[in-house]
Amino acid sequence: MKILFLGDVVGNLGMKMIEQYLPILKRDYKPQLTIVNGENATSFGRGINKKVYKGIMNAGADVITLGNHAWNNEEIFEFIDDTKKLVRPLNFPGQDTPGNGYTIININGKKVAVINLQGRIFMDPIDDPFRMVNDLVDDLKSQVDSIFVDFHAETTSEKQVMAMYLDGKISALVGTHTHVQTNDNRILKNGTAFLTDAGMCGPIDGVLGMKYNNIIHRFLTQRPTRFEVEENGNGIVSGCIIDINNDTGKAKSINTIMISPDHPYQG
Amino acid sequence: MKILFLGDVVGNLGMKMIEQYLPILKRDYKPQLTIVNGENATSFGRGINKKVYKGIMNAGADVITLGNHAWNNEEIFEFIDDTKKLVRPLNFPGQDTPGNGYTIININGKKVAVINLQGRIFMDPIDDPFRMVNDLVDDLKSQVDSIFVDFHAETTSEKQVMAMYLDGKISALVGTHTHVQTNDNRILKNGTAFLTDAGMCGPIDGVLGMKYNNIIHRFLTQRPTRFEVEENGNGIVSGCIIDINNDTGKAKSINTIMISPDHPYQG
Amino acid sequence: MKILFLGDVVGNLGMKMIEQYLPILKRDYKPQLTIVNGENATSFGRGINKKVYKGIMNAGADVITLGNHAWNNEEIFEFIDDTKKLVRPLNFPGQDTPGNGYTIININGKKVAVINLQGRIFMDPIDDPFRMVNDLVDDLKSQVDSIFVDFHAETTSEKQVMAMYLDGKISALVGTHTHVQTNDNRILKNGTAFLTDAGMCGPIDGVLGMKYNNIIHRFLTQRPTRFEVEENGNGIVSGCIIDINNDTGKAKSINTIMISPDHPYQG
Amino acid sequence: MKILFLGDVVGNLGMKMIEQYLPILKRDYKPQLTIVNGENATSFGRGINKKVYKGIMNAGADVITLGNHAWNNEEIFEFIDDTKKLVRPLNFPGQDTPGNGYTIININGKKVAVINLQGRIFMDPIDDPFRMVNDLVDDLKSQVDSIFVDFHAETTSEKQVMAMYLDGKISALVGTHTHVQTNDNRILKNGTAFLTDAGMCGPIDGVLGMKYNNIIHRFLTQRPTRFEVEENGNGIVSGCIIDINNDTGKAKSINTIMISPDHPYQG
Numbered sequence A, B, C, D: 001m002k003i004l005f006l007g008d009v010v011g012n013l014g015m016k017m018i019e020q021y022l023p024i025l026k027r028d029y030k031p032q033l034t035i036v037n038g039e040n041a042t043s044f045g046r047g048i049n050k051k052v053y054k055g056i057m058n059a060g061a062d063v064i065t066l067g068n069h070a071w072n073n074e075e076i077f078e079f080i081d082d083t084k085k086l087v088r089p090l091n092f093p094g095q096d097t098p099g100n101g102y103t104i105i106n107i108n109g110k111k112v113a114v115i116n117l118q119g120r121i122f123m124d125p126i127d128d129p130f131r132m133v134n135d136l137v138d139d140l141k142s143q144v145d146s147i148f149v150d151f152h153a154e155t156t157s158e159k160q161v162m163a164m165y166l167d168g169k170i171s172a173l174v175g176t177h178t179h180v181q182t183n184d185n186r187i188l189k190n191g192t193a194f195l196t197d198a199g200m201c202g203p204i205d206g207v208l209g210m211k212y213n214n215i216i217h218r219f220l221t222q223r224p225t226r227f228e229v230e231e232n233g234n235g236i237v238s239g240c241i242i243d244i245n246n247d248t249g250k251a252k253s254i255n256t257i258m259i260s261p262d263h264p265y266q267g
């Protein structure tokens, strides 16, 4: 079974990129499951609303994951509880957090769990991602054939240690949040596919998708600046394609996907 | 002119890897200048001492850069002022910081400045890297033909914005510190080569080069743990090769280098 | 010479408190110089505008200091350069930061410098407060009779070490930013008066002046919450009164001022 | 019922201070329960060992609380599970953390629970202190007559919001960790006594108890420095005395205790 994953879609240009390329990628890679991180998909680059939710699904996603910006657009509260396709980080605290931290998808008689998880190093102090995901994975083990985790975290250390912690218990762990794809796709010792960060889908001429002029003003003055999504210039599509052994749930391969001006799509 | 750069060498296994591969890389890529980040090269994975300094130079480095771990082995104070080949981050505060933040290397009549710079987001509050490097680059402009910056920083945002800030003023900016190579090598609009992180040289089976068992214990208990360098298992070599136009100082190309079990060296 | 200092004025209730009590405090303590921190004085609890600037001056302040919220209301850019009575943190970076980091006030032939300084531990990475204030104090030494520093910082360690660093070079260092008055007013060994935090002027029933309901929602859910100033309930006035030897510039005494429901003003 | 609480005892001088003054304070205030925070009581200023544990108990403590430095001296693991008098922060993660987060003390037929809790803002990402303490307090409600919480946390906001969150459910919440006593002792609306920070017991001439020279070197150079406890100069004793209504468990009063060169003990 193949899973196609695309990292954080940023703003209007990010939406345009996945509308253009996701159908092509699906045609060529033929994934049974397509997952897209949508935490920055609104035109403000923060949060998700009905419009972009539908846009990402229409472009070809089966499941949308989120991250620390999940709640930045309040419209999410209107529809997150009505859909099993939109997954927010598992480890937000308490019983009251809207939505779910995972979903189970049926694919030709096989069940795949998609978990969204958030880190804590240099991020908000939410619940322990290690114990929570470990408990959930133990619960899901008998119910599903394969488990995919989008671990939305800042540091390479938290992502690496989480991947090794879950190695052999899940099929794949792919990081998001830094908006820059890493070049370390590999299968860990016990069969889990790992990529520290999938990168983003959006404007390449900004800083993580936001306009350079605003960001540099902030860095140079340390005074507050309104950040705006870069609307101009070229876009990129970043992600990965994972192949999983249907019988064992172990990963057979993980390869990065990068479409950019330097890497035009060649199918 | 070609510059070969290798990211943070970690511990004994990192040293073995560069002793084995640096001569081969130099033979094959024929760089005029070889730079290696050595901030984790001692057997403890922190700091630098005379022995590993000599080891890295003997393996083929022309210049060694450092980072936030520069001062972790006090032996550095005995020799940093005697060598122009060991560069510490430029923006440590005050007039009294030992060593230098840059060095100028002569290569067949061409002068190349190598600058080491450190970020501040989620790191110690040292001096403003933006203003300091900008002033230095303006000073160096008339003295050198080419400028290379190793920007040792945590976040992708600080690295991206710095690269765009210096775009057109320097030949290349390569990030270090996260120990994971990024897959975003490219030439920016005004001719500066950029790679968010070069990655590390060292043990692949640990977490950023440190033993997994100690790290996971820390993450699970939040109690203090002594971190130790992973000595066993496979090693990797991570870096990049940059080609610079001798006449303009603009970059012609930047390509990543990755030697690992999945990517055995093929020359 | 006596200096009256009041900590961060928060919102409308903070304004009401100083309008009511500052005249009384001045009548009773007879300070030659009155300084008020106004970084939270707008009705939003962030930044300063013309209206509250005038309100604080009319209530009896001679100088207004600021802090990390200095720039949160953009109206400040319209008037900060026109007044020598409004002082922003000295160590914002670069030559371009509007306003000044200190001012000199003439009092019956004596000159007093009022410096505003901001810390960096758990705060934004602005310029080095230690070197900047030390250089400024050395410059001012021959021009003024007395120096007062409002050090706006988060941690007790940064405030204590700064006070000891400047001990004997300035008359007084008083901290702000935590909104809670400390009980450690004292004269340091070399004659500098010190108080780790002056506390705030504003609503006592909120959390640092902001509505409890919003804050607890944020702590419990870790989702974004709009913080609002508490408008109801009782208010407090927090600050200190410092007596300085006119001849030596050394402090003779520093005493806290606290007006609250538990400590009604008794003159 | 009266509870005497003393803040973080720091190093040898801190030990001397409580050996000298704790008996006198007990003689004069006649508390039924005496609690001392001992997280910095070893001669290194970090952690606790058998010797200082016994020393604090011999000086008159009934219960010793801890904080983020609880685990810095590994000797603690040898005896924490054998004593019910040594309480570590409740919200360290998992089932495996040695020791307990609270203890119940019998006093003339009345039961008092003493809880140690640790914050997360600018501290390590341990478990949610809000939900954990709320659940525990609900459990303890029917078992004990009174609950005291030592909340070891960095920021005034986390401490204030926690106190208001527990207001009416516990008798008192006193903060520790900043080593500086605050001047905001008060009874909250629903009867809980509150003090943001009790302050420390130890050397006044250092920075939070550590030698100034080492600390300023770190701040000025941003290079690593070994911190050492200040052994010389004067000491202080900081804490508070709380009076609780035996029938209701509500606080009747909370007053700070401060013994220092400026405030010699007067009984």
Ligand SMILES: [Fe+2]
Pocket (backbone or CB within 6 Å): A008, A039, A040, A067, A177, A178, A179
């Ligand atoms: Fe994102």
Ligand SMILES: [Fe+2]
Pocket (backbone or CB within 6 Å): A039, A067, A068, A069, A152, A176, A177, A178
């Ligand atoms: Fe994110």
Ligand SMILES: [Fe+2]
Pocket (backbone or CB within 6 Å): B008, B039, B040, B067, B177, B178, B179
């Ligand atoms: Fe490193």
Ligand SMILES: [Fe+2]
Pocket (backbone or CB within 6 Å): B039, B067, B068, B069, B152, B176, B177
């Ligand atoms: Fe580093």
Ligand SMILES: [Fe+2]
Pocket (backbone or CB within 6 Å): C008, C039, C040, C067, C177, C178, C179
């Ligand atoms: Fe404030």
Ligand SMILES: [Fe+2]
Pocket (backbone or CB within 6 Å): C039, C067, C068, C069, C152, C176, C177
């Ligand atoms: Fe502030």
Ligand SMILES: [Fe+2]
Pocket (backbone or CB within 6 Å): D008, D039, D040, D067, D177, D178, D179
């Ligand atoms: Fe402490």
Ligand SMILES: [Fe+2]
Pocket (backbone or CB within 6 Å): D039, D067, D068, D069, D152, D176, D177
């Ligand atoms: Fe502490």
